Amino acid sequence: MPRVYYDFHMHSCLSPCADDDCTPANLAGMCALAGLQAAALTDHNSCRNCPPFVRHAQSRGLIALPGMELCTKEEVHVICLFPNVREAEDFSDFVYGLLPDIKNRPDRFGNQYVCDEEDNYVSQAEKFLLSAADIGIYEVAGLVCARGGVAFPSHIDRDAFSLLSNLGLWDGAMGFSFAERTRGSDPLKLPRIPYIFNSDAHALEDLPDARHSLEIAEKTPEAIIDALKNLCYHSGGFE
Ligand SMILES: [Zn+2]
Numbered sequence: 643m644p645r646v647y648y649d650f651h652m653h654s655c656l657s658p659c660a661d662d663d664c665t666p667a668n669l670a671g672m673c674a675l676a677g678l679q680a681a682a683l684t685d686h687n688s689c690r691n692c693p694p695f696v697r698h699a700q701s702r703g704l705i706a707l708p709g710m711e712l713c714t715k716e717e718v719h720v721i722c723l724f725p726n727v728r729e730a731e732d733f734s735d736f737v738y739g740l741l742p743d744i745k746n747r748p749d750r751f752g753n754q755y756v757c758d759e760e761d762n763y764v765s766q767a768e769k770f771l772l773s774a775a776d777i778g779i780y781e782v783a784g785l786v787c788a789r790g791g792v793a794f795p796s797h798i799d800r801d802a803f804s805l806l807s808n809l810g811l812w813d814g815a816m817g818f819s820f821a822e823r824t825r826g827s828d829p830l831k832l833p834r835i836p837y838i839f840n841s842d843a844h845a846l847e848d849l850p851d852a853r854h855s856l857e858i859a860e861k862t863p864e865a866i867i868d869a870l871k872n873l874c875y876h877s878g879g880f881e
């Protein structure tokens with residue numbers, strides 16, 4: 643089975659906290675330069691820059707997954723990955739409708755640029771994308787799975803916006819089978835579940851050289867989602 647170097651958590655210029663030059667084409671180019679073979683774009687609460695990202699990443703030979711970093715109503719960050727742009731856009735519209743009606747203030751919080759296929763800024767998302775969506779932590783995995791995707795809690799070891807910091811426990815009933823942790827965190831102090839490592843890049847220079855790999859049955863987004871769902875606990879922690 644092929645192994646692919648991956649990064650399934652990064653932000654584009656649609657996330658107010660990310661650099662404006664993180665356009666979908668620039669990010670796809672940096673992923674290729676970093677030696678990645680599989681990558682997902684995961685902006686806060688929106689998949690609107692995924693269509694150009696997927697197109698540019700595919701043109702560079704990567705397996706590209708559209709995704710999002712959802713902020714649940716408990717303010718827990720969860721990465722949601724989808725097999726194709728259609729499912730991702732459907733989920734993105736659903737989430738946007740469940741965000742509070744708070745407008746972004748670009749001068750204060752940063753730009754939320756939506757890009758077209760040619761990598762031009764065409765508009766800005768109106769609602770503030772760092773808000774919490776009205777979706778509970780127990781609902782996310784089912785909603786994403788129903789669209790052929792997979793969801794996992796982000797940066798579980800961090801002090802903010804993480805499942806452990808905000809809820810204090812890992813409960814199998816939430817439906818997650820693995821999580822993301824930060825490099826260097828101690829897996830023995832964390833729940834005994836499988837872990838993956840991503841960059842959470844918010845700037846082009848934050849994308850590190852490819853380091854973490856995943857065994858997949860074939861080089862498709864669906865096979866990546868399957869492989870993630872079937873990860874096994876390993877006390878060494880895949881680091
Ligand atoms: Zn996060």
Ligand SMILES: [Zn+2]
Pocket residue numbers: 651652653711796842
């Ligand atoms: Zn993030």
